[in-house]
Amino acid sequence: MPSPAPPSDLPPLERLLAIMARLRDPQDGCPWDLAQSFATIAPYTVEEAYEVADAIERNDLGDLKEELGDLLLQVVFHARIAQEQGAFAFEDVARAINDKMIRRHPHVFGEESYATGEAQTAAWEAMKAQERAGKGRDRSLLDDVPAGLPAMTRAVKLTKRAARVGFDWPEVSFVLEKLREEIGEMEAEIEAGDRDALRGEIGDVLFVMANLARKLDIEPEDALRATNAKFARRFQFIEAALAERGRTAEESDLAEMDALWDAAKVAERA
Secondary structure (H helix, E strand, O other), X not given: OOOOOOOOOOOHHHHHHHHHHHHOOOOOOOHHHHOOOHHHHHHHHHHHXXXXXXXXXXXXXXXXXXXXXXXXXXXXXXHHHHHHXXXXXXXXXXXXXXXXXXXXXXXXXXXXXXXXXXXXXXHHHHHHHHHHHHHOOOOOOOOOOOOOOOHHXXXXXXXXXXXOOOXXXXXXXXXXXXXXXXXXXXXXXXXXXXXXXXXXXHHHHHHHHHHHHHHOOOOHHHHHHHHHHHHHHHHHHHHHHHHHOOOOHHHOOHHHHHHHHHHHHHHHHO
């Protein structure tokens, strides 16, 4: 027989933790929730983070509130699984981030002061390095750059980390020169028809583009996300214009759609 939901007069976070505990109850919980593990939930965690970013991009604060709740649920879910395994609980997660934020902001919660934002950033990175060393798991400067990050974001983080020890192009012009070189190598592999080599050269071009974005202080994921949205918007303009003519994209041709694409650009500028 179903049991009642945790009472609504509980503090919201306490109620959410109680809801998750009920969902994971071995006797009366939800079969789907009970079947999940860290590994199976991880893709949903990443997806929810992207949905938060999307709501911010659209400046939809109503959606942002909902998406932040979905992301919080992911944290609660992981913490509950860990608690069941005797590893840690949600309170430990909160306690750890509280301690970290206080430790990493001695200029706010202590007596430290920094003359510039650059000095503060350098101190932040030094503290992170000390923490990594204290965990005894860093063999390389790059070891804790997560492999699961989106590839462009990881490329930026890898090159930023290497730049700290001077492994970086001194000027943007050098990056542009490298980009031209990589494009030339990619074109050669297109001509050669070697798919494996071509895959590597396309990766090299994208990696240099991520590095160029970093040097120009542009977040490549944000830039590409905006271009994706622009492409979708303009293609939907094409579809709508064709629908007014009683046709679909499949019934059109490239010349007509290209002309409508240009019309979409004009409409956006207007």
